[in-house]
Amino acid sequence: MxxxxxxxxxxxxxxxxxxxxxxxxxxxxxxxxxxxxxxxxxxxxxxxxxxxxxxxxxxxxxxxxxxxxxxxxxxxxxxxxxxxxxxxxxxxxxxxxxxxxxxxxxxxxxxxxxxxxxxxxxxxxxxxxxxxxxxxxxxxxxxxxxxxxxxxxxxxxxxxxxxxxxxxxxxxxxxxxxxxxxxxxxxxxxxxxxxxxxxxxxxxxxxxxxxxxxxxxxxxxxxxxxxxxxxxxxxxxxxxxxxxxxxxxxxxxxxxxxxxxGGKSAAILLEDIDMGEAAAILAPTLTQLTGQVCSNLTRFLVPRSREQDFVDAMVARLEEIRLGDPYDAQTAMGPVAMRRQLERVEGYIRKGLDEGASIATGGRRPASLNRGFFFEPTLFTRVDNRSTIAREEIFGPVACVTTYDGIEDAVRLANQTDFGLAGSVMTHDVDAAYRIAREVRAGTVSQNGLKPDFNIAFGGFxxxxxxxxxxxxxxxxxxxxxxxxxxxxxxxxx
Missing domain, CATH: 3.40.605.10 (Aldehyde Dehydrogenase; Chain A, domain 1)
Known part of the structure; x- marks a missing residue:
């Protein structure tokens, strides 16, 4: 034993x-x-x-x-x-x-x-x-x-x-x-x-x-x-x-x-959703299991006119997340699983910056933790949907913000991917959520957050x-x- x-x-x-x-x-x-x-x-x-x-x-x-x-x-x-x-x-x-x-x-x-x-x-x-x-x-x-x-x-x-x-x-x-x-x-x-x-x-x-x-x-x-x-x-x-x-x-x-x-799932934020409310839902989704979830919502598609409101709300939420000992009741996020995974995340951070994206928060190992494979929750902005960080699965606490102009554009961006595992429509209009969900090419599409349901069925396009x-x-x-x-x-x- x-x-x-x-x-x-x-x-x-x-x-x-x-x-x-x-x-x-x-x-x-x-x-x-x-x-x-x-x-x-x-x-x-x-x-x-x-x-x-x-x-x-x-x-x-x-x-x-x-x-x-x-x-x-x-x-x-x-x-x-x-x-x-x-x-x-x-x-x-x-x-x-x-x-x-x-x-x-x-x-x-x-x-x-x-x-x-x-x-x-x-x-x-x-x-x-x-x-x-x-x-x-x-x-x-x-x-x-x-x-x-x-x-x-x-x-x-x-x-x-x-x-x-x-x-x-x-x-x-x-x-x-x-x-x-x-x-x-x-x-x-x-x-x-x-x-x-x-x-x-x-x-x-x-x-x-x-x-x-x-x-x-x-x-x-x-x-x-x-x-x-x-x-x-x-x-x-x-x-x-x-x-x-x-x-x-x-x-x-x-x-x-x-x-x-793998997945590179998109959350489409509609005009009616409060950006603070959306951030309260999406920030914990991004950081659960330190972002090492295949279905995670890692692309946030936001109306162009609401981008700054959403980024500000997400930054505020992500900077509240406490990293540390996973047994500490105050800890909200632990480390990534292994050194090679940490190095993978760091490599994507460099790639994102090289390709012209900006970091609104995070992007580095926390200075207060000098042991363990910890990495800060990271939000990229100004992300081209065709860039590497928008196309490839990072498998860490990293997400991208991309703006859209009109619902057809949002659906196009959501489907502009090799993957199709999950997605979300952030709105209080259930009819709009249904219509858009039917257009998104993914195995599970939920209203207001990531909601994979293994009592129904789970898998991808x-x-x-x-x-x-x-x-x-x-x-x-x-x-x-x-x-x-x-x-x-x-x-x-x-």
Missing amino acids: TRFFGSLSVKHPDRFFIGGQWVEPSSSRRFELISPVTEDVVGHVAAADERDVERAVDAARKAFDEGPWRRMSPAERAGHLERLVHVLHQRADELAHAWTGQIGVVYPFSQAGTGLGIEMFGFQARNASLHIWEEERPTMYPGSVGMVVREPVGVVAAIAPWNAPLFAMAIKVAPALLAGCTVVMKPSPESPLEAYILAECCEAVDFPPGVVNLVVADRDVSYFLVRQPGVDKVSFTGSTIAGKQIAGACAERIARCTLEL RQSGIGREGGLEAIQPYLETKTLVLDARPATRR
Whole structure:
């Protein structure tokens, strides 16, 4: 048993969970876990090589092909998920400490987000009966019975990012398991502890061996995982660049994939919204999880005549945000997750200035914090919508203000992007919000703020991804549709 942050302990951080057992890795290589607050090494976990990946895929393949899981009824699988929810709630504090310790998220946000992650399993369990698992259809053959049945796609590689480890993994694993798939979990090397706890909880509720497996791997070994012939589907959350590579690997062997990728989401501010009210909504959105959220609203499209009012209001809000220890109750924003992310943000700051934008506030590391990967909330103004900082995902607490002339111009600017993950219309006119939302090319468009709803569906247009996660739609990517044409109705069914 190894202790990490707060009350968090993991039984076997030096092993992988494969085939229902905690097994020794094939090499002695380890990943360092580095605190973004202190920059200290706080622990290690095992690093998988290709042999470990092969073992995990083989275990998942055997469990799917030969085991009982896919042959259970959906209600039976839902029962396992319900028991898993109970055990996860018992370890909710540990899961929250893992998120804060590894990524630097302020602790109240970690607590709330952990509950949402656990709820993804509960949502799928509660709604198992709402899915149409099989149905009769008219057939072109007289006297025959036509049926459509939906069966699990097979072995799933669930690859989660570092920014929201439990939630991103849960939103893949929960529907995959309910569908009857078996899973190889591959968390990020920077934030693997939630997946370790999830594996321990699956072990505690007696999932059949091989139904849930865990390896931790770097990018090269992860790419080896997605190319394994024993993997039927890849579910990936991460950068668009990595998503393109994964999509290509899946295309080579016609494997299924769901991709939840980057974003550069726009908030369109209409004339009727009070700019102080808009700033009160948008400033916390920009800084939640230190801006490391794919759907974050990072482009603020403002009527030209209202630009200065909005900038003044946002600067006032952003300069009130206190940075520091994520466990301090007064802290509103912690550090970015790692040194390379800090350097990425700093690089975009330089690029923005080089391309002619101005900084209204922020743009540097806080002078009062000489340790940790902290960076001030930053607001760029005079941003050309075609510039680098307006086109590329920065993944930090940085946003751009661009002015527009008329609603058609605002919609054009909002859609002038390679992405299409989220958006917002800031107005009290619900009819205007609806009309404009229908014109914005994005997977989720909300009125007055960022409101992704995983009880409905989440995903993106264009280079923001393929498929949807969350809601009743979440299970569809984990099912295959089969047509049966029988001479009569079967007496028994699954």
